[in-house]
Amino acid sequence: MEASLRTIIYALFSGLVIATIFSSCKKDDNPVKFTDGTFSDSIINLQGLNSSFDDYNADLYVLYGKIALVFSSNRKSSGGQFDIEQGEISYQFDLTNGNFVLISEITNDSFTSKLIGKAVTPDDDFGPYHFFSTSDGFEYFMLSSVNAEGNLDLYYLKNPPVYGSNIPEITGPKPVNLFNTSSDDAYICFDVNMDSAYFASDRDGNFDIFLSTMNADKPLSELFDMHFLISSKPDSINSTEDDKCPIVHRGVMVFASNRLGGLGGYDLYYSVFKNGKWNSPVNFGPGINTSSDEYRPVLGSVQDFTNSFLIFSSNRPGGKGGFDLYFMGLDLPN
Numbered sequence: 001m002e003a004s005l006r007t008i009i010y011a012l013f014s015g016l017v018i019a020t021i022f023s024s025c026k027k028d029d030n031p032v033k034f035t036d037g038t039f040s041d042s043i044i045n046l047q048g049l050n051s052s053f054d055d056y057n058a059d060l061y062v063l064y065g066k067i068a069l070v071f072s073s074n075r076k077s078s079g080g081q082f083d084i085e086q087g088e089i090s091y092q093f094d095l096t097n098g099n100f101v102l103i104s105e106i107t108n109d110s111f112t113s114k115l116i117g118k119a120v121t122p123d124d125d126f127g128p129y130h131f132f133s134t135s136d137g138f139e140y141f142m143l144s145s146v147n148a149e150g151n152l153d154l155y156y157l158k159n160p161p162v163y164g165s166n167i168p169e170i171t172g173p174k175p176v177n178l179f180n181t182s183s184d185d186a187y188i189c190f191d192v193n194m195d196s197a198y199f200a201s202d203r204d205g206n207f208d209i210f211l212s213t214m215n216a217d218k219p220l221s222e223l224f225d226m227h228f229l230i231s232s233k234p235d236s237i238n239s240t241e242d243d244k245c246p247i248v249h250r251g252v253m254v255f256a257s258n259r260l261g262g263l264g265g266y267d268l269y270y271s272v273f274k275n276g277k278w279n280s281p282v283n284f285g286p287g288i289n290t291s292s293d294e295y296r297p298v299l300g301s302v303q304d305f306t307n308s309f310l311i312f313s314s315n316r317p318g319g320k321g322g323f324d325l326y327f328m329g330l331d332l333p334n
Contacts, residue, residue, distance in 0.1 A: 033097065033098065034098055035095075038329060039091075039093075039307050039328070039329025039330075040102075041328060042328065044102055044326065046089065046326065047104065048087065048104035049104045050319065051073060051075040052075075052321035053321060054072070054074050054082070054322035055075070055322070056295055056324075057082075057296045058325055059071070059128040060298050060311070070086075071313075072126065082125065082126070084119065084120060084128075085106060086106070086107055086109055086112045086116070087107050088106075089103070089327070091103070093305070111167050111168075115141060115170060118172065118173065119141065119157055119173060121173075124145070125145045126145070127142075127188065127296070128141065128143045131194075135218060135219050136220060139159050139161055139162070140157070140158050141156065141158070142155065142156045142176070144186035149182070151182065152185055153176070155174060155175055156172055156173065156220075156221070157171065157172030157173050158170070158221060178223055178225075179197070179199060179201075179229065181201065183201055184201060184202045186199065186244070194216045195215070195216035196211060196213050197212045198234070198246040198253070202242075207243060208243055209237050209243050211233065211234045212229055212231040212232075234277075236271070236278055236280045237255075237281060239257060239260075241259040242257065243256075243257045245297065247298055249300070249332070252272055252273070252332050252333060253270065254299060261283070262283060263291055264289075264290065264291035264292065268284045268288055269281040269282060269283055272334060292314055293316075293323075294313070294314045295323065297310060298310070299330070307330060307332075308330050308332050309330060310328050310329075311327050313326070314326055
């Protein structure tokens, strides 16, 4: 079930639009019925990105008017090794009638192509994650790749920020000594303060979600190159089964688990951070989960929209084949 990292998608958001108003409308009629956009809460198959093979492990670069999404696909090897693809998602919300339109397609961005070329390994790559570090001013791209022993290790690449058509130098990939063990270590993310890292590891048998606290003022590459740091398990999150793929956004953690009591296979769960700890996880229920697998969630928010959005992968019936990527609007729990 390990999804590789191989697709970087630049999603350009057309955002809010106002439909053409015909001359039959009265001059004093205000055609604008909505002040903000709302992402549709219907689950949308990202057909322009998906293939008849496995497409999952999404990651987002979120900017106003632009979203870059990274996901894995084994389409180029006809179901074998996972490779990185890139594409684009564009959407519109009509302020006059509330209609929401989303379009996805594969594209070819020059910087993304360079990053893919640096990140790719001879084996599978999983769990891509991209962010900007205020501690040293670099953009980081992280992933998990199979090492010489056949286990997953965390790796990082970094580059100065991308401005316009500028293609900066990329260094890496380098192993994240701070977190790697002789077991599988994958699917990392950070909280908004960049002082807490969450990731999945099977160092204790099944996959669990681990937490490591760090010095947010120290350059990340220096931290990553340090010796191993002992990590703990967040309160109430893990089960006796596999828990993996955490993403933390605005005080909410969403992750995948095949624990008992779900709808079948891997389900998506959420936990809210309150009073200094994570609450007991809650299954999203049949509005999102199915008797098939739901995997590697990603949360995002965009200015001028009333809700957030969720991108996840599922091998549910009705898709193009294998795992497909899906999109839906979501009101974050609190």
